[in-house]
């Protein structure tokens with residue numbers, strides 16, 4: 409599939425996997441709308457890559473609807489990369505904070521639902537015209553298993569996984585592919601910092617003693633999945649560092 413004149417929306421684009429995906433798709437010749445809450449954080453990325461910076465909070469119904477209108481009025485959409493999301497805390501179930509779970513559901517599950525619902529008509533139209541369009545969702549290996557302290561995040565990611573699975577059943581036969589990319593440990597600027605409430609030392613420990621994935625590794629997987637021949641759907645792709653066999657099994661040096 410040629411990427412010439414194809415347009416992608418990437419959410420959570422201000423850092424990490426989102427920013428790397430914007431860079432990779434722009435380098436591959438896509439037009440990219442880079443969306444994130446903090447538009448000022450997108451300015452440098454937009455200047456560097458030529459992507460369009462768009463302020464979006466995936467928890468805001470009206471904001472998501474406005475984005476869909478903007479996309480419809482400015483050329484439509486060939487692919488969405490649902491990347492906005494995150495984890496809060498590493499608390500046992502008995503100690504979990506309901507507000508933290510609510511935030512994780514709101515951003516990971518409902519944010520993906522909101523954005524996907526809003527742009528699906530545009531993707532259907534693009535697919536009908538050009539052969540295929542893509543819904544890509546960045547879940548996590550946490551979408552496919554459990555680990556101690558992870559229940560809020562794993563439950564939300566399992567929800568996102570089932571959203572993706574169900575949408576694939578519902579759109580089978582249409583020119584819309586539904587793709588789930590599930591990364592393991594990825595060293596990004598923010599994921600673990602957010603999870604541990606800004607505790608930089610604790611966040612850094614997550615990636616010590618082995619080579620974690622980079623955001624670029626995941627962006628490469630996205631770019632590969634959306635450029636398969638039109639009849640090929642990469643349902644779900646797990647990608648981990650070589651030193652990781654499970655969320656809780658990482659072999660560290662020393």
Ligand code: 8X3
Pocket residue numbers: 547548549550558561591592593594655
């Ligand atoms: C991040 C991977 O192991 O922290 O999505 O759940 S993990």
